[in-house]
Amino acid sequence: MSSPLLSIIIPTYNRPHLLPRAVESALAQTIEDFEVIVVDDASPEAVNLPEHPRLKVIRQPENRGGSAARNVGAKAARGQWITYLDDDDLLLPHMAEVSLEALAKGHPSLPKPIAVLSGIEVIGEDGQVKQTRIPPTLPKGSHFGLEEIKPEQSFFCKQTMVVEKEVLLSIGGFDESFTSRVHSELFLRLNLVCSIVGLPIVTYQLWEHQIERVSSDPSRRQLNFNRLLSKHKNIFEAHPKMFANFTYDHALMSYQSGQTLEALKSVAWAMKIDPIHTLARMGSPFKRSLLNLIPKL
Secondary structure, three states: OOOOOEEEEEEEOOOOOOHHHHHHHHHOOOOOOEEEEEEEOOOOOOOOOOOOOOEEEEEOOOOOOHHHHHHHHHHHOOOOEEEEOOOOOEEOOOHHHHHHHHHHHOOOOOOOOEEEEEEEEEEOOOOOEEEEEOOOOEOOOOOOOOOOOOOOOOOOOHHHOEEEHHHHHHOOOOOOOOOOOHHHHHHHHHHHHOEEEEEEEEEEEEEOOOOOOHHHOHHHHHHHHHHHHHHOHHHHHOOHHHHHHHHHHHHHHHHHOOOHHHHHHHHHHHHHHOHHHHHHHOOOHHHHHHHHOHHHO
């Protein structure tokens, strides 16, 4: 197979008990024309997987983080199209087929180039579906994550991206200075040059487990939150309502992870950006408890 149509890239670090399941789901796709590339980001013990004609393992000489591993995989990919799979999640068997069919079908109303997103199921530790997310469709020149979308749609489907390798590399791939918020940052650049088609079909399972995800580290999230807003300041300021939404969501996440002071700072910032919209979101007892802490500090 000299030039597969699709490359499925799995960055991994020190998850030997989870990685094989993710790889098996990638290799179980219903199409034939694809490859799977595992990028081992210098795990303490090198990745050890059964040989497969569609599988390639690249081991990094030193740990450089998930963004760098994703970029290494993209540069090594032989496919015209690229998608990614986190090493603790699963692809459903039809993921590649439905995504590539949508791309082959074309979308005359959207300017080219075009990438595809599809739906995600969030799976709890009990194996039950806790949430289903369906992505929006946005034309080239939009600001993914900051445009207003339908209530039943979600921006949190970015893991399902299928994009042309050349388009991804033309914008520099993932920003390696980010250790979380990596997809949010990428999509703010990608959607400027690429239309995004959202498919109402679930193709990806995001599994919850006791092992922390990189994105859940509180201090890392705070650092990258500030870095994201600084890098894309003009884009955020052009969308005050969604900017306030984004900041308030960060406040809730900070509060839940015990960063009370940072949560209050973010609430104050959201109020400054769009006070009416922010106040409207403070309806539940849980959210109001965040405000009740202000007099105590």
